[in-house]
Amino acid sequence: MDKISVxxxxxxxxxxxxxxxxxxxxxxxxxxGVSGRIDMAFGMGMAVTFVITLAGCLTWLIDHLILVPYxxxxxxxxxxxxxxxxxxxxxxxxxxxFFPPLYESFGIxxxxxxxxxxxLGLCLFLNVWNVDNFPLAAVLSFGAxxxxxxxICIMAGIREQLNFSDVPAALRGAPITLIxxxxxxxxxxxxxxxxx
Amino acid sequence: MAANSMxxxxxxxxxxxxxxxxxxxxxxxxxxxxxxxxxxxxxxxxLSVLFVLFCSNIVVSLMRNLLKPHLRILMFTLTIATFxxxxxxxxxxxxxxxxxxxxxxxxxxxxxCIIIARAEACASKNGIFISAVDAISMGVGFTIVLCLLASVxxxxxxGTIFGVQIMWKSFVPWVAMSLPVGAFxxxxxxxxxxxxxxxxxx
Numbered sequence: 001m002d003k004i005s006v007x008x009x010x011x012x013x014x015x016x017x018x019x020x021x022x023x024x025x026x027x028x029x030x031x032x033g034v035s036g037r038i039d040m041a042f043g044m045g046m047a048v049t050f051v052i053t054l055a056g057c058l059t060w061l062i063d064h065l066i067l068v069p070y071x072x073x074x075x076x077x078x079x080x081x082x083x084x085x086x087x088x089x090x091x092x093x094x095x096x097x098f099f100p101p102l103y104e105s106f107g108i109x110x111x112x113x114x115x116x117x118x119x120l121g122l123c124l125f126l127n128v129w130n131v132d133n134f135p136l137a138a139v140l141s142f143g144a145x146x147x148x149x150x151x152i153c154i155m156a157g158i159r160e161q162l163n164f165s166d167v168p169a170a171l172r173g174a175p176i177t178l179i180x181x182x183x184x185x186x187x188x189x190x191x192x193x194x195x196x
Numbered sequence: 197m198a199a200n201s202m203x204x205x206x207x208x209x210x211x212x213x214x215x216x217x218x219x220x221x222x223x224x225x226x227x228x229x230x231x232x233x234x235x236x237x238x239x240x241x242x243l244s245v246l247f248v249l250f251c252s253n254i255v256v257s258l259m260r261n262l263l264k265p266h267l268r269i270l271m272f273t274l275t276i277a278t279f280x281x282x283x284x285x286x287x288x289x290x291x292x293x294x295x296x297x298x299x300x301x302x303x304x305x306x307x308x309c310i311i312i313a314r315a316e317a318c319a320s321k322n323g324i325f326i327s328a329v330d331a332i333s334m335g336v337g338f339t340i341v342l343c344l345l346a347s348v349x350x351x352x353x354x355g356t357i358f359g360v361q362i363m364w365k366s367f368v369p370w371v372a373m374s375l376p377v378g379a380f381x382x383x384x385x386x387x388x389x390x391x392x393x394x395x396x397x398x
Contacts, residue, residue, distance in 0.1 A: 022376060023376055024230070025225070025226050025229040025230040025376065025379065026226055026304075027226070028225040028226050028229065029223070029225060029226070029309055032225065074281065074285070075281075076281075076303075077277040077280055077281050077284075077303055077306055078274060078277045078278065078281070081273045081274065081277045081306055081307075082270075082274070085269075085270050085273065111269065114269065114273065114307075115269075115273070115307040115309060115312055116307065117226040117304050117307045117308075119307075120303065120304060120306060120307050121226075121300060121304055124300035124303045124304070125300055127300075128299060128300055168388075169391075170388045170389070170391040170392035171384070171388040171391070172391075174384075174387055175384045175385070175387040175388040175391065176384065176388075177384075178380050178381070178383050178384030178387065179380065179381055179384035179385070181380045181384075182376075182377050182378075182379075182380030182381035182384060183377075183381075185375075185376045185377050185380055186372075186377045189375070189376075189377065
C-alpha cells in the first residue's frame with residue numbers, strides 16, 4: 001500500500017507539479033513548433049509519451065545494470081543518445097507501416113523527437129533525483145510523457161483561439177506563444193503547494 | 197542558408213545579426229530559458245555551447261564526405277555527445293559549484309537544436325575554415341543573447357548583475373523574474389522587441 005501511494009504521488013507530481021515543459025523548460029521546441037493544431041499536438045504528445053517511457057525505462061536499466069557496476073558512467077551521454085535514437089527509429093517504422101497518414105502529417109518532426117530535450121532531460125533527471133527502484137523510474141517516465149501531452153494540448157487549444165484575436169504585429173508567432181506559456185506556468189505554479 | 201557554399205563574411209554576419217540563434221531562428225530555447233536566472237551560469241552555458249559547437253562543427257566538416265544520409269543525424273549526435281562529455285567533465289573538475297547549478301542542462305547541450313542545425317546547415321556542406329568561423333560567430337551570438345536575457349532577469353529579480361548590486365537601496369526585487377514565469381515572459385517580450393526593431397512580420 002505504501003509503495004502504491006508513493007507511485008501515485010510521483011505520477012501526480014511529474015504530471016502537474018514538476019511538469020517538465022512548464023517548470024524545467026524541457027521540450028520547448030516541439031512545444032512551440034507543433035502546438036498549432038490540437039489533433040497534431042495530441043499525436044505528437046502520444047509519440048513522445050511512447051518514446052519517453054521506453055527511453056526512460058531502458059536508460060535506467062542500462063545505467064543500473066551496466067554502467068554503474070562496471071564504472072562506465074563516463075559514457076552515459078553517448079549510451080543515452082543511442083537508446084533514444086533507436087527508440088525513435090522504432091516508432092518511425094511502426095507508424096510508417098500501420099498509420100501512414102499520421103506518419104505523413106508529422107513529417108520532419110518525427111525524427112526530431114530524437115533531439116527533444118524532454119526525453120534526454122528526463123533520463124538525466126532520473127539520475128539527479130537518485131531514483132533507485134525500477135517501478136518508480138517507469139512511472140516517472142510515463143508521467144513525464146503525459147505531462148508533456150497535457151501541456152502541449154492546452155497550448156494548442158489556446159493557440160487555436162489566439163488565431164482569432166488581435167495580437168500586436170511584432171508579438172505574433174513565437175513571442176505571444178512564449179508569453180502565453182509564461183502565464184500558463186504561473187497558473188501551474190499554484191499546484192506547487194500540493195505536494196512537497 | 198540553403199546555399200551549398202558561403203563566405204566567411206556571410207558566416208560572421210549570420211551568426212551575429214541576421215541569424216542570431218535564439219532570437220531569429222528560435223532554436224535552442226530550453227537552455228536559454230533554464231539557465232538565465234542570473235548572469236554567471238548563463239555565461240558558463242554560453243561558453244560551453246561555443247566550445248561544443250566549435251569542436252563538433254570541425255569534426256563534422258572533416259567527415260562530411262563519408263556521411264551516409266540516413267545515418268547522419270546519429271553521427272552528429274554521437275559527435276556532439278562526445279564533446280559534451282568533455283565539457284561536462286571539465287566543469288565538474290574545475291568549476292564544481294557551477295556544474296552543480298547547471299545540473300543536467302550541461303548534458304542537454306547534446307540535444308541543443310542550434311548545434312545540430314549548424315552541423316546540418318553549415319558544417320556538412322562547407323570546409324573547415326568556414327565551419328569554424330560559423331561556429332564561433334553563432335556561439336558568440338548565442339552567448340550574447342543568453343547574457344542579455346540573464347542580465348535583465350537578474351537585475352529585476354535580485355537587483356544585481358554578476359552578483360554586484362546595481363539597483364538603488366530601496367528597490368524591491370521581483371522574485372518572479374527568476375522563476376519560470378519570468379523566463380517565458382522576458383524572452384517573449386525580447387523576441388517581440390527584435391521583431392519590432394527589424395520590422396519583421398510573421
